[in-house]
Amino acid sequence: AAVAAVASMEEGKSLLGVAKEEPKTARTKGDFSRATDLISSLKDLPEDSPIKKGIACFLKYGVKPLIIIVMAYIWVFKQLYKIYKILPMNIVSIIFGVGLCFFGGTYFAAIAAAEAAINLGGADMWEHFKTCYNEASVVAVANTEDDKVDANKDGIMDVKQMSTNDLISHKALVAMMSVKDPMKLQKAITALINVWVAVIATLKFQFAKTVAVALGIANMLSLPACRVVGPLLCSVMGPDLNHWVPTIIDTTIKIITVWFATYIQSCISAFYSGLRGGRIIATSIFNIMTERGWMDKLPDCLTAKPFDPDQSYLDEAIQYPIAAFGFYYQITHGFALEFPWNLICLPLTIIEWIIRFQVYT
Numbered sequence: 001a002a003v004a005a006v007a008s009m010e011e012g013k014s015l016l017g018v019a020k021e022e023p024k025t026a027r028t029k030g031d032f033s034r035a036t037d038l039i040s041s042l043k044d045l046p047e048d049s050p051i052k053k054g055i056a057c058f059l060k061y062g063v064k065p066l067i068i069i070v071m072a073y074i075w076v077f078k079q080l081y082k083i084y085k086i087l088p089m090n091i092v093s094i095i096f097g098v099g100l101c102f103f104g105g106t107y108f109a110a111i112a113a114a115e116a117a118i119n120l121g122g123a124d125m126w127e128h129f130k131t132c133y134n135e136a137s138v139v140a141v142a143n144t145e146d147d148k149v150d151a152n153k154d155g156i157m158d159v160k161q162m163s164t165n166d167l168i169s170h171k172a173l174v175a176m177m178s179v180k181d182p183m184k185l186q187k188a189i190t191a192l193i194n195v196w197v198a199v200i201a202t203l204k205f206q207f208a209k210t211v212a213v214a215l216g217i218a219n220m221l222s223l224p225a226c227r228v229v230g231p232l233l234c235s236v237m238g239p240d241l242n243h244w245v246p247t248i249i250d251t252t253i254k255i256i257t258v259w260f261a262t263y264i265q266s267c268i269s270a271f272y273s274g275l276r277g278g279r280i281i282a283t284s285i286f287n288i289m290t291e292r293g294w295m296d297k298l299p300d301c302l303t304a305k306p307f308d309p310d311q312s313y314l315d316e317a318i319q320y321p322i323a324a325f326g327f328y329y330q331i332t333h334g335f336a337l338e339f340p341w342n343l344i345c346l347p348l349t350i351i352e353w354i355i356r357f358q359v360y361t
Helices: 002-015 031-043 050-086 089-146 164-178 182-237 239-291 314-332 346-360
Strands: none
Touching: 089 164, 089 182, 089 239, 089 314, 089 346, 182 239, 182 346, 239 314
């Protein structure tokens, strides 16, 4: 009876001229329209839906601790910046030289990226950084003040009474309202992205020869390694997996050679950074001694009177021993940072690995 009723309804629709809806055999919407439909469907989800519960859990236990850690590092860097503004430039140069001399090989990609960015971005890059930092500071202050608002005077902050959707929209509105010159911010961000792309392209070209040499060595070692290790792997893996043996050996050889090439690059960078850091330290020390008149008090056998920095070689006499000790320290410690330097330099370590990933992939 039910089948007959459905058939009669279909027959009635055809008699009335209602076109029968054909099933879709291909997509009729683009990716953007489909994404818009997806977002629209998520908008009306109930508060206890699994998707919103998962997002809330991720924000609470994943993003919130991460934000706290980032804010802690930002506070530390602000204090260091205050110290930087107070200290004389020669003292700052000595501190930078020590870091470069003893840890430069660990951050060879970051140092190369910084030098490339300075050469490609120039003075305008610092102005763009200041623009982004100033606007971010304004947004942070506005966000802090917004968290204190209690418009209905019920003793509970308004942000704690908002749903997830309302809170996201509200915070986005606060951030957008606090930015007074969005066009300037947009130009600064675009310029920094362009510098980043140019830096990565430069580093890819610079380190491409290192990777090419490593892969060339791997290709030459694959066949000898198969002859030596192949029989053992074949006996271990069995006849069903023998066809995987050449691939496993080739991949392992390539990983080892690329790692070895990276280590050699770290050694080269450690030697360079040791020399440069030692020179910065020596030059800054003698600048301080010259400013305070200590060089004129040294014996005549060490310096001529009056002291002329252009005619003195004492800075070179201490530059190279410092550089040698810095290079020896980096090699003996395997380019690894000890506690607490590993925690202090964690943001720089993250940047280093991001740059390496961008360059080597």
